[in-house]
Amino acid sequence: MKGLKILKDGYLETVKNGSTTLSLLGHGGGIEMMKQTVLKDKLIALFPGEDASVQEFFYILKGEVEIEINDSKVNLREDDLFSAQDLDEAIYLTAKTDVTFLSVSTYPVFHSMSNVISELRKIGEEVERKDRYTFKHSSRVSKYAVKTATKMALGRDRIHNLFLASILHDIGKINIPEEVLKKPDKLTDEEFELVKKHPGDGAAMLRKTAYADLADIVEQHHERVNGRGYPFGLKGDEILVEAKIIGVCDTFDAMTEDRAYRKAFTAQYAVDEIKRLAGIQYDPEVVEAFEQVMIEEGKIN
């Protein structure tokens, strides 16, 4: 039946992290629903977040936890619940027995803890090491991308996917030989053909995981609105907005980094250059939002 999803005896994905097992039961509309099991005697910490609007709810299905509040202790058992929003300090809970909660969060907790993401991220870092980039390339790209998307009011789920896709956008480069990635001068046609495979290779890696819905974004991050990008030569609206956003942020970050064959360009020069190519290589709406972000970040004026 349309609109109904049944999942029997299963989770979308499970992560094990020492004494905690976290299973994703469902996500959508900016929330995640999880089942979490923590072993006896382990400490569970809830930290104040940066975002005051984030809410987390915990409903105890089985077991017992002790929570310390201002020197007094409260024990919570089956059918008890607690929630947290805009904490002013960290809260610590101790599992008195093995304890299982149902938890709902308005922030993507699960995905930031996921093994798959951290494995893929390691590949990304490996690539950056090979590629002469600093480690921080992908995280900077993701930061700019999320801010740009927020300006464009893309919606919470899409922004979340964009965040993950931008962190992973270059993982396909793992297949490019180091000599090619590090080559200080112009690539031969043959070498460039190898480089052009990285968006497709990255997408293929993602299609094998629970993050298959990020694959198209990764695959299209070097497409350009005039159809001169790669691998497909997609044009204008054929390219996902998310991919266009990564395209702009990635270009900016690459231009403002030192390379073997040139010094870094200034942020102002890079933005001006991207603006000059708005409507040619880059989506004008994305460029405009990106420029606003750069102004707000104090990178340009």
Ligand SMILES: [Fe+2]
């Ligand atoms: Fe790339």
Ligand SMILES: [Fe+2]
């Ligand atoms: Fe990149």
